[in-house]
Amino acid sequence: MSNDNPTNTLDLRSLVKSTGEVEVSLIETPIGSPEENEVVVQIEASPINPSDLGLLLAAADLSTAQATGTPERPVVTAKIPEAAMRGFGARLDQSLPVGNEGAGTVVAAGSSPAAQDLLGKKVSLLGGGMYTTYRRVNVAACMPLPDDASAADGASSYVNPLTALGMTETMRREGHTALVHTAAASNLGQMLNKICIKDGIALVNIVRKPEQEKLLREIGATHVCDSSSPTFMKDLIDALVETGATIAFDAIGGGKLAGQILTAMEAAAVQKEDGYSRYGSSTFKQVYIYGGLNRGPTEFNRAFGMSWSMGGWLLMPFLQKIGDEDTRRLKERVSAELKTTFASHYTKEVSLQEALQLDAIAAYAKHSTGEKYLINPASSAG
Amino acid sequence: MSNDNPTNTLDLRSLVKSTGEVEVSLIETPIGSPEENEVVVQIEASPINPSDLGLLLAAADLSTAQATGTPERPVVTAKIPEAAMRGFGARLDQSLPVGNEGAGTVVAAGSSPAAQDLLGKKVSLLGGGMYTTYRRVNVAACMPLPDDASAADGASSYVNPLTALGMTETMRREGHTALVHTAAASNLGQMLNKICIKDGIALVNIVRKPEQEKLLREIGATHVCDSSSPTFMKDLIDALVETGATIAFDAIGGGKLAGQILTAMEAAAVQKEDGYSRYGSSTFKQVYIYGGLNRGPTEFNRAFGMSWSMGGWLLMPFLQKIGDEDTRRLKERVSAELKTTFASHYTKEVSLQEALQLDAIAAYAKHSTGEKYLINPASSAG
Numbered sequence: 001m002s003n004d005n006p007t008n009t010l011d012l013r014s015l016v017k018s019t020g021e022v023e024v025s026l027i028e029t030p031i032g033s034p035e036e037n038e039v040v041v042q043i044e045a046s047p048i049n050p051s052d053l054g055l056l057l058a059a060a061d062l063s064t065a066q067a068t069g070t071p072e073r074p075v076v077t078a079k080i081p082e083a084a085m086r087g088f089g090a091r092l093d094q095s096l097p098v099g100n101e102g103a104g105t106v107v108a109a110g111s112s113p114a115a116q117d118l119l120g121k122k123v124s125l126l127g128g129g130m131y132t133t134y135r136r137v138n139v140a141a142c143m144p145l146p147d148d149a150s151a152a153d154g155a156s157s158y159v160n161p162l163t164a165l166g167m168t169e170t171m172r173r174e175g176h177t178a179l180v181h182t183a184a185a186s187n188l189g190q191m192l193n194k195i196c197i198k199d200g201i202a203l204v205n206i207v208r209k210p211e212q213e214k215l216l217r218e219i220g221a222t223h224v225c226d227s228s229s230p231t232f233m234k235d236l237i238d239a240l241v242e243t244g245a246t247i248a249f250d251a252i253g254g255g256k257l258a259g260q261i262l263t264a265m266e267a268a269a270v271q272k273e274d275g276y277s278r279y280g281s282s283t284f285k286q287v288y289i290y291g292g293l294n295r296g297p298t299e300f301n302r303a304f305g306m307s308w309s310m311g312g313w314l315l316m317p318f319l320q321k322i323g324d325e326d327t328r329r330l331k332e333r334v335s336a337e338l339k340t341t342f343a344s345h346y347t348k349e350v351s352l353q354e355a356l357q358l359d360a361i362a363a364y365a366k367h368s369t370g371e372k373y374l375i376n377p378a379s380s381a382g
Numbered sequence: 383m384s385n386d387n388p389t390n391t392l393d394l395r396s397l398v399k400s401t402g403e404v405e406v407s408l409i410e411t412p413i414g415s416p417e418e419n420e421v422v423v424q425i426e427a428s429p430i431n432p433s434d435l436g437l438l439l440a441a442a443d444l445s446t447a448q449a450t451g452t453p454e455r456p457v458v459t460a461k462i463p464e465a466a467m468r469g470f471g472a473r474l475d476q477s478l479p480v481g482n483e484g485a486g487t488v489v490a491a492g493s494s495p496a497a498q499d500l501l502g503k504k505v506s507l508l509g510g511g512m513y514t515t516y517r518r519v520n521v522a523a524c525m526p527l528p529d530d531a532s533a534a535d536g537a538s539s540y541v542n543p544l545t546a547l548g549m550t551e552t553m554r555r556e557g558h559t560a561l562v563h564t565a566a567a568s569n570l571g572q573m574l575n576k577i578c579i580k581d582g583i584a585l586v587n588i589v590r591k592p593e594q595e596k597l598l599r600e601i602g603a604t605h606v607c608d609s610s611s612p613t614f615m616k617d618l619i620d621a622l623v624e625t626g627a628t629i630a631f632d633a634i635g636g637g638k639l640a641g642q643i644l645t646a647m648e649a650a651a652v653q654k655e656d657g658y659s660r661y662g663s664s665t666f667k668q669v670y671i672y673g674g675l676n677r678g679p680t681e682f683n684r685a686f687g688m689s690w691s692m693g694g695w696l697l698m699p700f701l702q703k704i705g706d707e708d709t710r711r712l713k714e715r716v717s718a719e720l721k722t723t724f725a726s727h728y729t730k731e732v733s734l735q736e737a738l739q740l741d742a743i744a745a746y747a748k749h750s751t752g753e754k755y756l757i758n759p760a761s762s763a764g
Binding site: 053054055086087089090091253254259264270277278279280282291292296297299300301302303305306307308309310311313314317322 | 436468471472473635636641645652659660663664665671672674678679680681682683684685687688689690691692693694695696699
């Protein structure tokens with residue numbers, strides 16, 4: 001099989017300048033030859049996940065975004081609010097690659113049997129810097145795709161599937177028996193519904209719009225609460241009484257929702273417990289915040305007793321905690337159910353250049369449920 | 383030794399009425415004879431702790447407080463804000479005894495040797511309903527006081543000492559090596575300083591006023607940060623860098639302080655870690671909220687990465703978690719150091735009747751640092 005190593009790759013980069021703006025551009029960099037245990041993958045599909053946007057856009061104010069450069073080498077700049085700049089000390093004036101995960105074809109391989117084995121195969125990849133035409137990686141970062149899977153099928157094999165599985169794993173490991181999920185009509189939320197239906201886990205979905213409720217009911221969701229409904233708190237408490245869910249995963253972060261979930265869990269617990277305790281119920285209630293769709297402050301009034309916890313949840317530390325063997329088990333399930341439980345849907349496929357057009361940025365930065373972009377660097381003009 | 387069982391006790395009661403007000407009064411109730419393993423204690427000292435106020439005053443609006451009744455049987459009523467009423471469903475229209483802990487003399491005892499052994503002795507007690515002239519309890523709820531200790535010395539043997547010890551225990555058990563405490567000039571905070579100095583634990587004290595900083599420095603505190611100072615955040619970050627504290631116990635609850643502590647811990651962690659991570663430092667940061675001196679909403683802007691947790695902390699569930707043997711170990715330390723490490727100071731000693739005077743209520747309900755009331759039911763007119 002040919003071992004046709006390209007010389008350069010076209011790389012999407014995000015640069016936060018100490019002058020208070022972010023610059024996103026495409027630069028050509030050398031790839032280097034694969035070491036013994038490395039391969040070079042031509043990236044053909046890489047999703048724009050909510051978890052990519054922080055690194056890509058650096059919390060910039062997109063109303064100030066300006067397009068310069070050429071059609072082949074577009075450059076976008078935007079101002080970063082002063083408050084957000086304070087968090088960027090460690091990345092100042094460094095040009096950073098972007099893109100957590102992707103999939104493509106192995107076009108060159110090092111001398112090891114494991115690397116040679118992958119030559120010509122379609123693989124999915126994790127490890128950052130996937131918004132690029134070619135990516136050199138260790139074979140351990142690659143997962144061969146099933147024969148009938150395209151690169152687009154395999155592009156989202158890690159972040160959403162493992163996050164959704166991480167939620168039900170965390171639920172079990174921490175002694176809960178049912179769970180709550182917010183922004184529940186997202187790609188991730190739909191996967192979580194499919195997992196829970198398949199595994200017989202009760203899931204309370206919280207959405208923000210009636211059409212999102214409709215979407216989830218159509219894929220078989222039983223409990224869907226619309227936070228825009230005047231009966232939201234009552235609906236949520238009823239669903240919590242019915243399911244006994246005492247752990248929630250919240251993608252919103254800002255605003256009052258995380259606290260409302262704890263308050264509703266407490267109301268459901270009090271319905272089941274006898275007698276008054278001035279410190280509230282003894283039922284332990286957990287909300288994990290894993291996203292920040294609302295960047296505003298989190299606010300809650302602690303009307304949920306003393307047995308509660310709110311905290312951050314992140315995929316990589318979770319996988320480190322459960323260890324290699326359990327991580328492998330989760331990845332094998334993703335591979336086995338790639339075209340069913342873990343199928344992703346994209347509204348638009350774009351080249352690297354198209355991903356830097358202002359109207360595209362405005363669309364994918366909105367985090368709208370159902371709006372999901374896929375970058376195909378292989379379709380990008382060199 | 384005489385076994386002189388009184389017939390009745392004068393009991394302080396708090397009653398939340400469904401009409402939306404709290405009524406605090408004194409009622410006479412029969413004590414009953416002690417069972418085999420029970421004793422009757424004449425209560426001579428019981429502190430008004432912040433943890434008693436929720437049950438006693440039911441979050442009532444004290445500007446609406448009215449005094450009625452007679453000098454011997456005063457009655458206080460006050461309106462409860464509608465929002466607070468929602469949490470009181472389970473205690474509606476039930477007259478509840480108040481007072482977590484106290485101390486006094488055993489005046490009657492059941493037939494068991496353990497009960498008979500206590501007759502005539504001074505003991506401290508835990509178990510609620512201590513704002514009363516006589517209390518019948520199981521011997522297991524009693525701890526004999528050292529010979530040189532008065533009832534006032536022993537009145538606060540449980541809540542503050544075990545809470546302070548519970549904080550350093552929790553710190554160790556959860557893998558932290560130094561801690562932060564807020565409202566740190568309180569009786570509890572002073573105890574915590576004495577424990578930490580004795581045990582060589584680095585403690586970062588957060589106070590709200592310069593005179594509180596002075597008080598803590600005088601008892602030997604090294605790290606004291608005044609949240610009213612314009613350099614507060616810088617001072618706090620410096621103290622956290624120096625001590626490495628990654629766990630905090632917060633008595634305030636409402637407002638922005640809990641979030642500021644996490645933000646400062648993150649800034650201290652980032653100073654010690656290399657390289658940029660879009661998800662913040664990998665240092666796990668914990669804030670436990672154990673009080674509610676500020677009843678307003680808790681608010682934070684999540685400017686502290688993803689490795690954090692905020693949650694409720696309560697003494698009784700903590701003691702249940704560590705088990706009988708470790709609880710006994712903590713109690714023995716309290717007993718051994720009752721007049722040194724765990725000495726409490728009171729600004730005023732009042733009878734049950736005096737505790738129901740409007741000016742007294744206004745004073746002890748303020749939660750002012752240094753203002754601490756002790757009820758002596760034995761001095762109460764019958």
